[in-house]
Amino acid sequence: xxxxxxxxxxxxxxxxxxxxxxxxxxxxxxxxxxxxxxxxxxxxxxxxxxxxxxxxxxxxxxxxxxxxxxxxxxxxxxxxxxxxxxxxxxxxxxxxxxxxxxxxxxxxxxxxxxxxxxxxxxxxxxxxxxxxxxxxxxxxxxxxxxxxxxxxxxxxxxxxxxxxxxxxxxxxxxxxxxxxxxxxxxxxxxxxxxxxxxxxxxxxxxxxxxxxxxxxxxxxxxxxxxxxxxxxxxxxxxxxxxxxxxxxxxxxxxxxxxxxxxxxxxxxxxxxxxxxxxxxxxxxxxxxxxxxxxxxxxxxxxxxxxxxxxxxxxxxxxxxxxxxxxxxxxxxxxxxxxxxxxxxxxxxxxxxxxxxxxxxxxxxxxxxxxxxxxxxxxxxxxxxxxxxxxxxxxxxxxxxxxxxxxxxxxxxxxxxxxxxxxxxxxxxxxxxxxxxxxxxxxxxxxxxxxxxxxxxxxxxxxx
Numbered sequence: 001x002x003x004x005x006x007x008x009x010x011x012x013x014x015x016x017x018x019x020x021x022x023x024x025x026x027x028x029x030x031x032x033x034x035x036x037x038x039x040x041x042x043x044x045x046x047x048x049x050x051x052x053x054x055x056x057x058x059x060x061x062x063x064x065x066x067x068x069x070x071x072x073x074x075x076x077x078x079x080x081x082x083x084x085x086x087x088x089x090x091x092x093x094x095x096x097x098x099x100x101x102x103x104x105x106x107x108x109x110x111x112x113x114x115x116x117x118x119x120x121x122x123x124x125x126x127x128x129x130x131x132x133x134x135x136x137x138x139x140x141x142x143x144x145x146x147x148x149x150x151x152x153x154x155x156x157x158x159x160x161x162x163x164x165x166x167x168x169x170x171x172x173x174x175x176x177x178x179x180x181x182x183x184x185x186x187x188x189x190x191x192x193x194x195x196x197x198x199x200x201x202x203x204x205x206x207x208x209x210x211x212x213x214x215x216x217x218x219x220x221x222x223x224x225x226x227x228x229x230x231x232x233x234x235x236x237x238x239x240x241x242x243x244x245x246x247x248x249x250x251x252x253x254x255x256x257x258x259x260x261x262x263x264x265x266x267x268x269x270x271x272x273x274x275x276x277x278x279x280x281x282x283x284x285x286x287x288x289x290x291x292x293x294x295x296x297x298x299x300x301x302x303x304x305x306x307x308x309x310x311x312x313x314x315x316x317x318x319x320x321x322x323x324x325x326x327x328x329x330x331x332x333x334x335x336x337x338x339x340x341x342x343x344x345x346x347x348x349x350x351x352x353x354x355x356x357x358x359x360x361x362x363x364x365x366x367x368x369x370x371x372x373x374x375x376x377x378x379x380x381x382x383x384x385x386x387x388x389x390x391x392x393x394x395x396x397x398x399x400x401x402x403x404x405x406x407x408x409x410x411x412x413x414x415x416x417x418x419x420x421x422x423x424x425x426x427x428x429x430x431x432x433x434x435x436x437x438x439x440x441x442x443x444x445x446x447x448x449x450x451x452x453x454x455x456x457x458x459x460x461x462x463x
Contacts, residue, residue: 003123004098005050006181007042010085011035011105012056012076017231023058025105026065027236030243031267031285034230037108039066042101044112045119048072050096053105054085062105081199082175083191094185099123102177102202106229109239110176114221121219122178127152128214129179129205133171134224142172143203145218152215156203171220174227177202187212243268251278273309297331305336314350322354325361343378355390360403372396373415377403383427385410402437 015024025035032040035053042051048070055062056076063073074089086093086102093100099122101115114132122130131153133145141159144166148154156173157166190208191200206216221227230236247268248261255274258264265283266272273292278284282296286304290296294307297315306323313319314331322340324330330342335353342348346359349366357371360378365371367384373396374388386407388399397415401407405419408427419425420437429443 003119004096005046005101005119005178006093006096006098007046007051007101007103008086008089008093009035009038009042009051009053009103009105010082011038011062012054012059012079012085014057014079015106015231018233018236023062024230026058026061027230029108029230029236029240030247031269032108033065034108035062035066035105036069037268038103038105038110039069039071041110041112041115042071042103043069045101045115052089052093054088056085080193081197082202083188083200083204086202087188087191087200090185090188094181097181099129100177100179100181100184102175102179104175104229106231107176107227108230109226109228109242111226114226115176115178118176118178118219121217122180125217127217128183128209129177130217130219131178131206132174132176132221132227133218134174134221134227135170136172136224137170139170139172142174144169145171145173147171147218150215151217153206153218154210156206158203171218172224173203174221175202176227177205179205183209183212183214279315291326300331308344371399374399374401376401377405377421379403380405380407382407383409383411387412389414 011025013024018024018027026033039051051071052074053066053071054074054076056079059075076085076088099119118130118132143156143158144162145153146155146157146166146169187208191204193200209216230239244265247266248258248264251266251272252258256272257277260280263280264278267285269287270284272290275292276290276294278296279298281299283301284296288302288305290307291309293310295312296302297313297317299315300313300317302313302319304321305319308324308326310327311324312329317331317334319330319336321338322336324342325344327345328342330336330348333350334348337353337355339356340354341358343359343361343363345362347364347366348354352365352369355372357374359376362379363376365382369382370387372388373390375398380401380403389412390396390399399413399415400418402419402421402423404422407425408429410428411425412430414432417431417434419435422438423435424440425431426442429441431441431443435441
């Protein structure tokens, strides 16, 4: 693209048909909010300083959602139509020149390639702009695109105002425009709210520009689904499915085996290396990065985490905001709850929960343990039933376990406490004091056996 492009994304509406207290553009599909998808696409075409989001309903929430991407904002305090939404930014937008591209925050499937074709068509001709259309089997509810003998856009006729002949037209206006900015701003003030809703509509620019001696062209999108807006929960679910299908196809073509792909959920920001295997009903979410030769077990959930090569996540395991190093094994039925680091070759077994824990290379916790705020050295072994008592009712405290330590089953480590390298903790111990390197620590009461006590008690009960 040779000419500068400014993109305006209309995201101010409530979306009443969603039947939600949340703004429509904040609903999620494919792992992101609808407006995030549109902003991602826009940033492939224009720098962040030339991408503007028009906010209105729940303006602050929308700002917070997409402001990390560096885009700018205008606020439409009263929703008075699509034309009014663009006009609220006139003072700044009119100075930018080039082309003005108008998108909608509820059209997340729109691809950058489609918009590049739209802009290229505008650059390659002398039209005042180009709009995107689609041939639809049933265009009910959409404005019909009426072309003149030259194929230019003569008018956009809304459903309620269309004649029977016009209603038979299957080419529908998708409301996505690439317009010469100079001509748009020269004539934008001519848009009038002369309609039953008393709103300012962008579609009026077709007649306005034609009347001024200019013309508009239209190009048809290959697949109408790409440009359909979302109006209700059913359409939201369908768009989510399309995102998921698109993503799993991309991964499989890149060398990832996905078993029963129709059951697997993978977010758009996920990357997975070659020869990795994803089993049925797994969910891989957020910005997760998975290396090569990994296996993600059936029904596992991995969110915003990083897995190195040759990692195995067992079935029904949850991994959140954690890093798992090469060759480590986690699960089945394990939970890496928050900000964990699992070292190379380490093992986290069934019904083990980690929270802000670091496990060194080759460390093992194979059964039934809770390790919170813990640092566990390389090659240490954590027995079944071990817990770190990290919370005193007010503050969290850290447990430090050195390398090659052995923690016996059913041990209770009351933090803050430190276990030295090579130390041995006897099973069933309650540890409250530091244990030096290579020492044996026992923290349990001496066993007492009273012969015949149980028999005598039973006899007393019979009297």
